[in-house]
Amino acid sequence: MSKFKKKKGGDLPAISTASLPDIVFMLLFFFMVATVMRDSTLMVKNQLPAADQIQKLDKKDRVMYIYAGEPSSRYTEKYGSQPRIQLNDKFATVSEVGAFVLSERASKRQELQNVLTTALKVDGDTKMGLISDIKQELRKVNALKINYTTRVGDYSQNID
Amino acid sequence: MAKRSAPEVNAGSMADIAFLLLIFFLVTTTIETDSGLNRKLPPIEEIEDPPIIKQKNIFTVVVNKNNQLLAEEELTDISDLRALAVDFLDNGGGEGEEACDYCQGDRDPSSSDNPDKAIISLKNDRETSYKVYIAVQNELVAAYNELRDREFSRLFPNEGMTFVEASKKYSDPRTSIDEKDRLRPKLSEVKLLFPQKLSEAEPSKTN
Numbered sequence: 001m002s003k004f005k006k007k008k009g010g011d012l013p014a015i016s017t018a019s020l021p022d023i024v025f026m027l028l029f030f031f032m033v034a035t036v037m038r039d040s041t042l043m044v045k046n047q048l049p050a051a052d053q054i055q056k057l058d059k060k061d062r063v064m065y066i067y068a069g070e071p072s073s074r075y076t077e078k079y080g081s082q083p084r085i086q087l088n089d090k091f092a093t094v095s096e097v098g099a100f101v102l103s104e105r106a107s108k109r110q111e112l113q114n115v116l117t118t119a120l121k122v123d124g125d126t127k128m129g130l131i132s133d134i135k136q137e138l139r140k141v142n143a144l145k146i147n148y149t150t151r152v153g154d155y156s157q158n159i160d
Numbered sequence: 161m162a163k164r165s166a167p168e169v170n171a172g173s174m175a176d177i178a179f180l181l182l183i184f185f186l187v188t189t190t191i192e193t194d195s196g197l198n199r200k201l202p203p204i205e206e207i208e209d210p211p212i213i214k215q216k217n218i219f220t221v222v223v224n225k226n227n228q229l230l231a232e233e234e235l236t237d238i239s240d241l242r243a244l245a246v247d248f249l250d251n252g253g254g255e256g257e258e259a260c261d262y263c264q265g266d267r268d269p270s271s272s273d274n275p276d277k278a279i280i281s282l283k284n285d286r287e288t289s290y291k292v293y294i295a296v297q298n299e300l301v302a303a304y305n306e307l308r309d310r311e312f313s314r315l316f317p318n319e320g321m322t323f324v325e326a327s328k329k330y331s332d333p334r335t336s337i338d339e340k341d342r343l344r345p346k347l348s349e350v351k352l353l354f355p356q357k358l359s360e361a362e363p364s365k366t367n
Contacts, residue, residue: 021171024178031185049291051298053305053324056331057194119196122290129286131293132362139204148294149196155298158291159227159238 040089044069049124050153057147058117064104066097068130069123083126085134094130097137105143117145124158197297202359216270217277219248223296225287238295245303247271249278249354262311262353275307275354283361300358307354316346323350 044067057063067086071079075091085092087100105113118138122131138146221241222230229236231244252263254273263274272278280300284293305324312323319326329335330343 017175021175021178024175024182028178028182028185031182031189035185035189049294051197051294053197053298053301054195055198056328057196059333060194063194117198119194124289124291124294126290127286128284128288128290128293131290132284132286135201136362139201142203144201144203145198146201147196147198148297149194150294150298152195155238155295158295 040065040067040086042067042086043072043075043089043091044084044086045072045123045125046121047124048121048149048151050155050157051148051150052152052154054150054152055147057119057149058115061108062112062115063117063119063147064101065119065121066100066134067121068134069126083123083130085130094133094137097134098141101138101141101143115145116143117147118143119147119149121149197294197301199297199358213279214273214277216253217272217279219245219272219278219280221280221282221296221300223282223284223288223292225285227289227292229292229296238292238299241296241299242303242306245280245300246306248280249275249303250307251278262314264310279357279359281359281361301356304354304356308350311353312346312350315350319346323347 046067046069068083069086070076070081070083071091079091085094085097087096092100101118105116108116120131120134135146138144220230220232222233224230229238229241231241236244247265248271249265250263251265251268251271252260252274253265253267253269253271254260254277258273258277260274265271282296282300308323312319312326321329326343327347330340330347335343
């Protein structure tokens, strides 16, 4: 008649996994809400330069994107390694920028057509010549609000 | 007839389904880096007779094809550019009608008259690297922001924030409309004191 009777069985009770679905659902909803689907696949190298005096870009429906940079490795064979412009899902020449902007503008709602911003996502190693050409084309179609998309960082990262 | 109870639905596989969805969204998520330097391009129409601007009111910044920076025709390091631009904008060398009572600069008569007259002219070569161009742009915007911050905290000390913070708050969609209406006149007042006059020349050809 010992007072200190051994408790029956030394093994741990099974951990209830009933709340697992709840936790997973919570994570799921977080990612569903936070996700922004990419609408075009990048075909160019896109290492953005760094800047720290930046402003947030407008809402997504008021922005059109122009990418530029060296074609990424799987396209270099076909398109060479000279920096190129990418509009939506294909490579384009400078002269196509104007038409692209006009068609993008036409596809937006009436009240947004005057407040559109053009975001230039250009690889840091591109030469300014190409960018000046793009800017010239944008001026021709009166798309004057632009944004040089950068990543957050100190300017000194740009100088090597 | 005995009432039959509905059989219990087995929810054991719910976690699996949720995991599957979770992994899909994890993989497709890209954290967008959508912020950058906002700029406005000049309209393409040629101005018939361009206004005459005194040479002393122009601060020329040139980036050449070797990514070297020339400020006022002197070879400069990018780290000095911000201070040089601030000195130029804040100089306030004008007299009489062109005097600038809020400037704290040296009042050097050979530099700019007042911030409203002062123009920074940026010129780059077609061979200039985009990275360096952005660095220069960043520093010039920083110079304007520095001065605007100073004026903002001088004029509105009880706001408890800088110009940059206030404009960030203003453009934040979560800020209430009342708050925006309150901030708007303050922001535009400071902007008027130091208007961003950054002119970009068309790039020079290398050959």
